[in-house]
Amino acid sequence: MDFDLTEEQRLLRDSIDRLIDDAYGDFEKRRTYAQEPHGFSMALWRRYAELGLLGLPFAEADGGYGGGAVETMLVMEAIGRGLALEPYLATVVLGGGLVRLGGNAAQRQRILPRIADGSLRLAFAHNERQARYDLFDVATTARAEGGGFVLNGAKTVVLHGDSADLLVVGARLSGNRRDRTGIGLFLVDAGAAGVTRRAYPTQDGQRAAEITLAQVRVPADAMLGAPDAGLALIGQVTDAAIAALCAEAVGAMSALHAMTVDYLKTRKQFGVPIGSFQALQHRAADMLVALEQARSMAMYAAMMADAPDAAERHTAMAAARVQIDESARMIGQGAIQLHGGIGMTQEYRAGHYFKRLTMIGLLFGDTAHHLKTVAAAGGLSADEAAET
């Protein structure tokens, strides 16, 4: 048992922290980035690449650095702290993760080095409106035709799908909408004929798109992984994304909690700092309890993100999200309340943390969904039994 980072991990964390502090320490800069065409800073994206962050989880043979879930956790925690807008989750964790785990050597070598050098951005176009949080609920079809495939369907809230160069599309090769088999993954150029994108900002200041696929033709080598391995791969990469989001949420929660405590020390009413009032002290203390519980579960998620047993891994991620979501709600709502009026303003940073945390709570399942997953698995004691 060991909670220490390796020397390499410490150096990595320090360099990410410096980058994010420098880029996002002044909240005004974030507004400037958000006004760029893609809703984030292209100059910063290049700096992510220069630091090696964009190739972090990829194998060295694929132009990466062979990092694991702990390295991703360090990056995402810094992203959460800075409320960074860059599409790290969409491109590196989701899109890059699907290619890394599902791609053949040719696909990996064609795509991953270009993600790593910052010249190619991906988005995972999978979710459909009727599916809610069910990964297997896919109505989009992939019909084999002329040695390739023809895709038809509609994808919703594709994170950073508005500006991605390459889409990874989940589509049904066979069966009915809610079958767990017959789902494939396809690499689709965002500019391909038949792809239309409706871009919009999300509530947390990030970007997304509705993507329609109408008679989109892709060649045979656009298929990622085996024809029927789609759902397993989607599950694995979604779990990695959940672990990454847990870390991002912890970064956001810890920054939000710290700024709230600072506010309690400086804001005066009735002639004294409001932090001298016990009602507010206890709320801030409970928020710290929630933060530490969340931090523990983000570590747990990072540890379990590469677990080979899919069911065990999936239950662990759901458990992590239950705690993260409970803590995020408690800290987010508490921070706004303790700030009072200033917390309600668009100008002030606290509200933006709250909004990001709230949106994280709706990605890849909400609290009720994840709690149901843990309950359906019979709880968390399964791993205890295995230990005994």
Add this chain to the structure above:
Amino acid sequence: MDLRFTPEEIAFRDEVRSFLRREIPADIRARLSEGRHLSKQDMVTCHRILHQRGWAVPHWPREWGGQDWSPVFHYILGEEIQRAAVPPPLAFNVSMVGPVIAQFGSEAQKRRFLPATANLDIWWCQGFSEPGSGSDLASLRTRAERDGDHYIVNGQKTWTTLAQYADWIFCLVRTNREAKKQEGISFLLFEMTSPGITVRPIVTIDGGREVNEVFFDNVRVPVENLVGQENRGWDYAKFLLGNERTGIARIGLTKERLARARQFARETPAGDGTVWDDPDFRRRLALIEVQLKALEITQMRVVAGARNREAGRPDPNSSILKIKGSELQQAATELLMEIAGPCALPAVDPDEPTNEPPIGPEWAMLTAPTYFNYRKVSIYGGSNEIQRNIIAKAFLGL
């Protein structure tokens, strides 16, 4: 970073696990697991079995029976004792007065008390709380006045756990009424058979008789039984309470209770099936388990951080462990009572001999008293509100 135990730690855990199941009498473990009260002899028996193995006072200095262990080993032993429903070594001896004597006592006191304390030849009780001094412990009024080479002690202690079994008491007394309240307190040791001591049980809402009032009427205590310096007792008490908080999350105990909850939920009929088949029940259990997993990792972070901390200085995170750990202990007892349902109502002592048929499963009739009893865990050891004050002041700087 690796949350898994090392092979060495796993080997130790397995050794502890099999030792406890093999050496501790099964009937004692069963009684504790069911929430029954243990006899003094049960507790002494288990304590001595552990002590013979070197596991009653592993955190003490080596010369007094301690082990040269990593914090993880200490953690593993504590968790396994709880999970096996083994009564832990008596906390008053091993976690409270023992470390204080080892740290602040004279050589003569160490020789006289530490071996007997470690082996539970002396059963200690804690004379801290008073009727007017709960969370504001430093306001205590029991006074000790010098009379030659004795102190004369007068006053009253309360909530004195298992005083009815105790041979000795370690007691906070006021030796200077002029000084600031924290600076006039001393730490005295004396025998419970001393003339002038009266012990009166307090029956708690579960019907239990764990706690007592203890009255002192001109009790004569030899001056040599003062620990450390006169009027420095508050420092020793803070040292003691810091030790008390680190083990207080009792995660292993809650795990053991939740394992029983699963078993009973599967055995208890409800609707067309059992309580276990109810998705709402499963979700409630899952929510407790998620929080417990988080707390377990938080506790391991504290344990792992102990290496880098100054000896004797508790981690401020121990307040987090106290708050959340007590809440989850209470949640588990509440869940068990709800599984029992109507069978939790009869106030019939299952240990009382009777020819009548049982009203429900024995475990079910103990769930309500256990639930009532466990309201104490968010009150003792520094109430959860006091813990929030500590977090706000010591940790958040408010």
